[in-house]
Amino acid sequence: MTFGYLLTLLVNGLVIGAFYALLAMGLSLIFGVLEIVNFAHGEFYMLGALAALLAINYLHLGYWTTIVTVTLAGACVGWLFHRALLGGLAGHSFERSLLLTLGLGMVLQNGALYIFTATPQIVRTQFGMSSILLVDVRLTWVRLFALVWAAVGLIGLYLLLYRTRIGQAMRAVAENREAALIVGIRPERVARLAVMAGIALCFMSGAALAPVYVVTPTMGLIFAFKSFAIVVIGGFGSIGGAALAALSLGVIEALVGGTMSLVLADAVAFVAMILVLLFRPLGLFGTGVRI
């Protein structure tokens, strides 16, 4: 158990945690603005990874071009998603949106399975497996860049929510819908942008992590279920809480997985969620918004 090993675990945990955060914050944002829990969130992440796989392995686009393009594609898909499916759902029963997004997830996942089969595929970037030694940690370039992208995503989301008018509107709607409507915020526009941002983050996360792990159509659910747990732990409606919970979970999972067992690592999210529900049901940072 060398210091280098622990540090490696910590860094890996931060990378994964950062992407958990991006997904969980997207989920929280969409929920806050539309009151819809997007059960297809993981499948959008998977689509981002698939798109990166196709772009790099088959279209031979460069790494940087791919990630940017895929992120923009994600924003477009988000726009379409809201326009075609979600727009009419706001304010309707929770079960209806749950089943709709779940159904969409089924279509996307099984469609991908049908077309690409379940065989895991590896993304061959121009960096291959080459790595760099930082302090005591050996990091592959793709993992380092993934961390950079995660930071970009987090900063970008922060700027959107706290430094733009429309971001302010999103936070207002998430906190108190009626009040926001009274002061003249148009929910449609806010919702559309929130969904675009959330889905774009999913696509970017998928594309950035695709070279780090492997790509398979079932990767979405397995990744996303942590994000659902995180939203419960952080508290519904608390976007910052989701980020904090996500980063912590990523690090704890990596440490537990590296020192004890992988199964226990997966269980951490679930156990934490149950504990929060039993002792602080509104979430660790919940704003008191009961759904």
Add this chain to the structure above:
Amino acid sequence: MTLLRVERLRKTYLGVKALDDVSFTVAAGEIAGLIGPNGSGKSTTIDCLSAFQRADAGRWHLGGIELTGRAPYAIARLGLTRTFQAVRCYDALSLIDNLTCATEARHAVGWRDAFFATARLRAHEDAARTRAAELLDLVGLTRYAEAPAGILSYGQRKLLALAGALMTEPKIILLDEPVAGVNPTMIRLIEQAIGRINQAGIALLIVEHNVEFIMALCRRVIVLDAGRLLAEGPPAIIRDDPRVLEAYMGGAPDDIGAEALA
């Protein structure tokens, strides 16, 4: 004799003090009114007393039994029930079924009895259906007894909600804006129904914007302003209280209360 005692109720919501150390009592068999300008905390009071929102501080007792911190259904079982501002019914159930569900407050039936349809269950159901029919008659909804509640008009739903509250055999009913959005004929009907309920010995605490309604019906009026208790007393005194007038005049100009007091 004091039935409901409320002590130092406090509720903060998104940084605003919705209720700030509110204390009052309601006597057994009394009709008390709770009024105040918009945002004074009237509905929040009902929500907290019936545990549909969690009070941040304060205690309340019904007939000596503490209700603080209990779940809504437990409070109903102890004799405090309420109606809702946005009137609620079980839309897909018949009116009779709407009412027979409410006996859970007083005569909860065990699951074994329910599953095996024992004699005890059948006796309970018969008694419940009889009582439900009586109450429907009281509020004039008998012809809709077997129809799904979804077909009722807004005012009829309010009457059904009243009947439902009665089925719980309460000691006190908290009414949350019973005549909001209701036409004058229906207001008279609801007023009569409330009168008959009170004659049966049930206490009532009525929250309303319609101050005229309150002044006509209530023996005692409690006034809230910005979460604090402003005044309380008989309608005649409250009507002339300068502090109450000030609170309403300083509030929204189209408040029904302001007109009624002027």
Add this chain to the structure above:
Amino acid sequence: MRFGALLVGIAALYALPLCGLSEYWMTVAVTACAFAVLSQGLNLVYGYGGLLSLAQVTFWGLGAYAAALLAMELGWSPWATLPVAGLVAVLAGLGVGYASLRLSRHSFAIVSLVLALLVQLVARDWQSLTRGPLGIPGLPTLRIGDVEFASAARFYWPMLSFALVALAVIWRVMRSRIGRLLLAIRQNEALAGSHGIDALAHRLLAIGLSALLSGVAGGLFAFKLTIVDPSVLDFYYTESMLIMVIIGGPGSFWGVTIAAVVFTVVPELLRLSSELRMVLYGAVLVGAMMVMPAGFGGLVVRYREKRWRARLA
């Protein structure tokens, strides 16, 4: 008269293996029985309790694994493992139900999903307990005395018997006062609270009962498959169950029973690959939620209301 028709129907069901159907089609029949139990369990929890539970498959899978482990590790007789299989499932259901329902029914949906995915991962990765992806093979078959229920045709009888009992129990709960109170809770939870109805207790009853029946069904099925591996926890079961309940109509006992049979048999007739089947189911779900969110049951409610309005006008 209706009771007589029912008896005839049941007799016909029991006579099915005597019709000379192939092993393949008898397996479909057994699967249809299993899905009938699973989807009625979901119907009770969702159609009556108003709780969208994505963990029904987990109760089924936990039951299967519990039965398999007891039989293989401790040498229990298959029949003896079934009650324990049910108990394990009930404990899981009540655990997540209690933790999440104190917050809201929305968190229950999410927690049930997380549980389902977690148990799937655990079954695959906790090799020392569950033998991992290869699963636990070589389970004994069910037998009574000298009679062995190994073939699908033979196994059909215990499976059908269990399914009929399970469905009867669920049907009875739905028709009783318990069912009516669950409907009240589903339609207006806040109002039910003000009427003194303990929503949490009733919902936990529904969850516990459906978990029990699903767990026992899973245990039974394990001794038909004679091998239990992580595929028994596949999301495919959840997706099928959802279609059966949504299309059959949440809250409609007969609708869901018929849908369970239809959606087990028809895909086999059409010989769709399982991925395409799921794409189709997903598309149906999306379409139904856009166009007919209350399902056929919702149409029935609206129709009844129209009739009453006309009658009372």
